[in-house]
Amino acid sequence: MIHTANDAIIQDYGTFVVGTRANLEHLDRSPFGLDLRWELDPTRQESATFLALLQRLDALTFGPEGMPMDLWVFYDCAELPGFIYGFAIEASRMTTHERVIFDLPVGYDGPVPLSMYIAIPMAEPGAWFGHNLASLNLTFPERRLQALGTMTKAMAIKAYRTERLFGATQWTSRALYIHTKFGVLDLHTTWTPAHSIPATLTYAFDVTEEKLRAAAGDPAVRLERPEPDFYLDAEDTDGMQALQAQIEGGAAFQLVGPPSVQRGRTVHPLRRSG
Ligand SMILES: CC(C)(COP(=O)(O)OP(=O)(O)OC[C@H]1O[C@@H](n2cnc3c(N)ncnc32)[C@H](O)[C@@H]1OP(=O)(O)O)[C@@H](O)C(=O)NCCC(=O)NCCS
Structure with a gap:
């Protein structure tokens, strides 16, 4: 069994998959x-x-950030082509307050999702695109679900038998604290006009057992982290576009660690890798 940053989650809750x-x-x-x-x-x-x-979970987490998903998006872009994996709790074990937040149907006694990671298989063999991560850690603080988001992503990647994991996220997203726990990320885009929000990065990394264990919080595993060559401000759209132009010209960059705050600004540590 894996050691994690919060083994109580594994002891107290079950896991589900949609597929x-x-x-x-x-x-x-x-x-x-x-x-x-x-x-x-x-x-x-x-x-x-x-x-x-699951749609309610998405609305409870992503909703305030303005990207809630319609049911057809779940069906067409996740449930039919790929999987949704996460932790859940039996409805009977929820408090009245939690049942109200979820708007549970009267008499429903099945599982209720506390987290989910959605990924879609890509044409490249072994490659998956991680499309949505949600965790109720902040919504249900009394349940002490710290690390739920990261653990869900690590377990899901393992369950899906992913060899190379892609993702797209905004430079200002707090999810980058999670994604960078999986080690150094290769940057495929730093500025993405194809996305609804151009200040989006596209990353990928080769999956190893060690990276998944480290991300899940196994104290026995520590990943090597190269020093950054420079920092990118999380709101520096000119800098993102300049890096993108270099990538399109053949250069390669990696995100080597989590965001940090320097002189009141959130910055990302980057290195040139080719
Ligand atoms: C983002 C989200 C998945 C996080 O879930 P979670 O269960 O709270 O995540 P975890 O506890 O696993 O990890 C959060 C990590 O980020 C860190 N973190 C988050 N915000 C931070 C901040 N502002 N400054 C410093 N660290 C921060 C936490 O400290 C923690 O790291 P640690 O374990 O080293 O302490 C959840 O809040 C969510 O569903 N948000 C809305 C949807 C979303 O943005 N999804 C991601 C899309 S790509």
Whole structure:
């Protein structure tokens, strides 16, 4: 079994996956020795309530940031082509306050998601695009779910048998504290006009067991981190576009660590890698 930054989560809650029967054949159903408690097939009516609760989880977390997903996005872009993995709790173990926040249907006694990581397989064999990460750590502070987001991402990547993980996120997102726990990230874009928010970076890294364990908080694993060559201000859109022009010209850059605050500004440590 894996050691994490918060083993109580593994002891107290179960894990779920959403996937079609055919896709589930390719899933590791026991990532790091943690067996799944719930499997939900999106093509069956009986899954409908849980799938609606995933949308509620998305609205509770992403909603305030303005990118809530419609149900068809879940179905077309996640549940049919890929998987949704996360931690959940039986509805009967929730407080009245939590049931109200989730707007649970009267009499519902199934699982309720506390976190989810969505990834979609890419054409390149072994490559997956991580499309959504959500955790109720900040929404339910009394449950002490610290590290839930990071653990969910690490376990999901293992379950999906991912070899190279891609993601896109905004330079100002606090999720970068999580993504950089997986080690050095190769930057495929630093400025992304194809995205609704151009100040988005696209990253990728080769998955190793060591990186997943380190990210999940296993105290026995420490990743090597190269020194940065320079820092990029999280709001420096000119700097992002200048780096993007260099990438398109053949240069390569890596994000080598989490954001930090220098003279009141959030900055990202970068190095030139080619
Ligand atoms: C972002 C999100 C997934 C985080 O979930 P979480 O369960 O709180 O995350 P974790 O506890 O695993 O990790 C958060 C890490 O970020 C750090 N962190 C977050 N904000 C920080 C800040 N402003 N300054 C310093 N550290 C910060 C935490 O300290 C923690 O790191 P640590 O373990 O080294 O202390 C959750 O808040 C969420 O669902 N947000 C909305 C959706 C979203 O933005 N998703 C990401 C899209 S790519």
